[in-house]
Amino acid sequence: xxxxxxxxxxxxxxxxxxxxxxxxxxxxxxxxxxxxxxxxxxxxxxxxxxxxxxxxxxxxxxxxxxxxxxxxxxxxxxxxxxxxxxxxxxxxxxxxxxxxxxxxxxxxxxxxxxxxxxxxxxxxxxxxxxxxxxxxxxxxxxxxxxxxxxxxxxxxxxxxxxxxxxxxxxxxxxxxxxxxxxxxxxxxxxxxxxxxxxxxxxxxxxxxxxxxxxxxxxxxxxxxxxx
Amino acid sequence: xxxxxxxxxxxxxxxxxxxxxxxxxxxxxxxxxxxxxxxxxxxxxxxxxxxxxxxxxxxxxxxxxxxxxxxxxxxxxxxxxxxxxxxxxxxxxxxxxxxxxxxxxxxxxxxxxxxxxxxxxxxxxxxxxxxxxxxxxxxxxxxxxxxxxxxxxxxxxxxxxxxxxxxxxxxxxxxxxxxxxxxxxxxxxxxxxxxxxxxxxxxxxxxxxxxxxxxxxxxxxxxxxxxxxxxxxxxxxxxxxxxxxxxxxxxxxxxxxxxxx
Amino acid sequence: xxxxxxxxxxxxxxxxxxxxxxxxxxxxxxxxxxxxxxxxxxxxxxxxxxxxxxxxxxxxxxxxxxxxxxxxxxxxxxxxxxxxxxxxxxxxxxxxxxxxxxxxxxxxxxxxxxxxxxxxxxxxxxxxxxxxxxxxxxxxxxxxxxxxxxxxxxxxxxxxxxxxxxxxxxxxxxxxxxxxxxxxxxxxxxxxxxxxxxxxxxxxxxxxxxxxxxxxxxxxxxxxxxxxxxxxxxxxxxxxxxxxxxxxxxxxxxxxxxxxxxxxxxxxxxxxxxxxxxxxxxxxxxxxxxxxxxxx
Numbered sequence: 001x002x003x004x005x006x007x008x009x010x011x012x013x014x015x016x017x018x019x020x021x022x023x024x025x026x027x028x029x030x031x032x033x034x035x036x037x038x039x040x041x042x043x044x045x046x047x048x049x050x051x052x053x054x055x056x057x058x059x060x061x062x063x064x065x066x067x068x069x070x071x072x073x074x075x076x077x078x079x080x081x082x083x084x085x086x087x088x089x090x091x092x093x094x095x096x097x098x099x100x101x102x103x104x105x106x107x108x109x110x111x112x113x114x115x116x117x118x119x120x121x122x123x124x125x126x127x128x129x130x131x132x133x134x135x136x137x138x139x140x141x142x143x144x145x146x147x148x149x150x151x152x153x154x155x156x157x158x159x160x161x162x163x164x165x166x167x168x169x170x171x172x173x174x175x176x177x178x179x180x181x182x183x184x185x186x187x188x189x190x191x192x193x194x195x196x197x198x199x200x201x202x203x204x205x206x207x208x209x210x211x212x213x214x215x216x217x218x219x220x221x222x223x224x225x226x227x
Numbered sequence: 228x229x230x231x232x233x234x235x236x237x238x239x240x241x242x243x244x245x246x247x248x249x250x251x252x253x254x255x256x257x258x259x260x261x262x263x264x265x266x267x268x269x270x271x272x273x274x275x276x277x278x279x280x281x282x283x284x285x286x287x288x289x290x291x292x293x294x295x296x297x298x299x300x301x302x303x304x305x306x307x308x309x310x311x312x313x314x315x316x317x318x319x320x321x322x323x324x325x326x327x328x329x330x331x332x333x334x335x336x337x338x339x340x341x342x343x344x345x346x347x348x349x350x351x352x353x354x355x356x357x358x359x360x361x362x363x364x365x366x367x368x369x370x371x372x373x374x375x376x377x378x379x380x381x382x383x384x385x386x387x388x389x390x391x392x393x394x395x396x397x398x399x400x401x402x403x404x405x406x407x408x409x410x411x412x413x414x415x416x417x418x419x420x421x422x423x424x425x426x427x428x429x430x431x432x433x434x435x436x437x438x439x440x441x442x443x444x445x446x447x448x449x450x451x452x453x454x455x456x457x458x459x460x461x462x463x464x465x466x467x468x469x470x471x472x473x474x475x476x477x478x479x480x481x482x483x484x485x486x487x488x
Numbered sequence: 489x490x491x492x493x494x495x496x497x498x499x500x501x502x503x504x505x506x507x508x509x510x511x512x513x514x515x516x517x518x519x520x521x522x523x524x525x526x527x528x529x530x531x532x533x534x535x536x537x538x539x540x541x542x543x544x545x546x547x548x549x550x551x552x553x554x555x556x557x558x559x560x561x562x563x564x565x566x567x568x569x570x571x572x573x574x575x576x577x578x579x580x581x582x583x584x585x586x587x588x589x590x591x592x593x594x595x596x597x598x599x600x601x602x603x604x605x606x607x608x609x610x611x612x613x614x615x616x617x618x619x620x621x622x623x624x625x626x627x628x629x630x631x632x633x634x635x636x637x638x639x640x641x642x643x644x645x646x647x648x649x650x651x652x653x654x655x656x657x658x659x660x661x662x663x664x665x666x667x668x669x670x671x672x673x674x675x676x677x678x679x680x681x682x683x684x685x686x687x688x689x690x691x692x693x694x695x696x697x698x699x700x701x702x703x704x705x706x707x708x709x710x711x712x713x714x715x716x717x718x719x720x721x722x723x724x725x726x727x728x729x730x731x732x733x734x735x736x737x738x739x740x741x742x743x744x745x746x747x748x749x750x751x752x753x754x755x756x757x758x759x760x761x762x763x764x765x766x767x768x769x770x771x772x773x774x775x776x777x778x779x780x781x782x783x784x
Contacts, residue, residue: 031781034781035780035781038781072781075782076781082783128783155784158784161784275493276493279497282497282500383501390508390511391504391507391508393511416514416515416518428512
């Protein structure tokens with residue numbers, strides 16, 4: 001029974017590998033490993049597994065440094081910075097600033113300006129396409145447009161980053177936070193979820209809606225950040 | 228010994244000069260055929276009667292031979308294809324061999340046997356009876372009334388009869404493909420269409436026109452070579468027919484070369 | 489000239505011309521001479537094996553012909569293929585195009601279209617044509633990977649059997665409920681993984697029979713296989729950290745048994761092997777764009 005299954009697995013894997021192996025050009029080792037570590041970092045950081053997240057990030061940096069590509073290194077640093085914005089934390093962008101002079105492309109600088117809230121230095125055309133409608137709405141200051149842009153975003157992480165930015169800049173409403181909460185909840189990003197719940201609670205408190213704020217607090221308590 | 232060498236040399240020279248004079252006459256005829264004056268009701272009526280004698284009169288026999296030969300050849304061909312397992316090349320064999328090679332060859336042979344010999348004899352007899360001289364004396368252009376309608380008839384008849392022969396061959400092919408391979412009309416026509424190429428079709432039509440042209444031109448030239456002696460008539464027909472067959476072989480070889488280049 | 493001769497000749501010519509014309513027209517229709525033909529541009533890394541007039545085949549039927557080939561400025565080969573209007577529906581955005589050069593017979597370009605909902609290929613796209621030279625070569629390439637998979641499966645079996653024996657021993661020795669529950673979780677997960685493997689295996693026959701079966705989509709088999717292997721590696725990683733903690737809890741008692749050291753070694757080997765395999769699969773997943781490092 002087991003042997004049958006094993007042989008089937010082998011045949012299957014061989015078929016998959018034959019088919020895929022013949023079709024594609026190999027991605028370099030550093031890139032595929034670096035990518036995996038960076039993906040793990042995002043997930044771990046947003047979920048609240050900070051220790052693992054920092055280990056994954058270090059591993060990703062080690063891999064990327066193997067290639068000597070400053071542009072990709074910059075992207076990794078900016079990723080950490082952006083993910084912190086998503087979790088409503090203060091972004092650590094110091095490492096990016098250390099290497100920014102080595103970059104030739106202005107794209108990274110625009111992204112940096114975008115996630116640090118320096119709207120004046122953002123060149124909308126150089127922003128990743130998914131953020132452009134959001135940025136436009138942010139510049140205009142229309143909360144309704146911001147919410148519409150958030151809803152249209154495909155990437156859940158981008159949506160939460162954008163929500164984080166609008167909250168940091170004070171251009172948001174209940175819907176903005178709820179959209180971020182739903183996204184984080186769907187993705188299982190516990191830390192991020194709790195941060196937005198806290199933000200929602202703060203909003204209710206500011207608005208004097210005590211009962212609703214308490215209900216949010218109960219929800220936070222029920223989950224508790226600790227294991 | 229010298230005699231043998233001399234006769235070989237003489238034969239070669241006469242063959243060359245005959246070939247040269249045929250080509251020259253062909254060029255002159257083509258030139259004249261494009262002359263506007265050639266199109267008048269008299270030459271048209273000669274053309275009609277020629278087509279009648281060359282193509283319409285032999286039609287029942289031609290169709291009978293086509294059906295008989297077509298059925299036999301296609302039956303044997305398909306059976307052999309099946310036995311040696313060349314099923315996937317059926318279309319190529321059908322079009323490449325049966326339609327583009329066998330069909331014009333059989334058609335030209337049938338027409339040459341019947342019409343070339345008739346034209347050769349007719350012209351030779353006219354020459355012996357001084358009818359051609361009479362035409363010249365009355366300043367009637369023999370090319371216009373006698374030769375060009377016959378040549379145009381040869382070309383038209385060959386193309387049309389070849390078309391009919393090919394259709395009969397392909398239809399027998401359909402029957403045998405059903406009987407031997409159990410193939411339906413859709414598959415058969417798909418295979419056939421897949422194997423037909425425009426270049427092959429152009430060569431086929433050009434070959435038929437060339438065949439038709441030479442199997443009528445050569446007998447005319449040969450008939451004109453007869454003297455005023457009645458005994459030269461059979462000699463002229465004999466020489467004419469040999470030249471017609473040589474011309475058929477030569478055209479066939481050239482068309483094959485053209486197809487496989 | 490008698491009038492009936494003219495009539496007979498007229499009838500002969502008309503019938504012959506009609507018959508020949510109809511036959512030629514029918515063949516031309518079958519050859520798609522009357523339908524509108526679209527020219528699509530395809531891309532290939534090499535022009536090897538392509539030739540003008542080569543057929544484009546869908547499900548065994550010829551649906552197009554290679555028209556011209558040219559070398560682009562980027563060094564890739566651009567192949568122009570003519571496809572009649574009525575066959576365009578078989579070429580979709582999600583279609584896979586493969587150059588097949590069988591050992592016997594004519595080479596051809598084969599279209600595999602799985603998702604008929606995907607938009608129809610448009611002439612301004614330039615999909616890539618992949619090469620599959622011969623099965624032999626592919627098998628040769630994959631042989632070392634097969635050995636790897638074999639080793640991994642052997643190790644998984646060894647670990648699971650050892651763990652099932654050691655469970656109580658560990659519980660006694662460790663006295664750490666959390667660690668033991670991790671081990672248990674792993675043992676249970678072997679079962680879950682088994683079930684997931686079965687789901688994949690149910691697709692095996694289809695994959696082997698039809699190479700186009702959902703390999704690359706988000707639910708594609710490559711992704712599924714990757715997920716299962718990631719799962720295995722995750723569970724093994726947790727198990728590893730549990731075993732890391734054991735000596736600190738139990739001191740010399742457990743170490744002296746030697747068994748756990750062996751178990752640890754097995755797990756290390758397995759993790760390493762699975763990681764290597766994952767790397768191979770990662771490299772092969774034809775979604776290069778997704779593997780690119782980019783800002784979120």
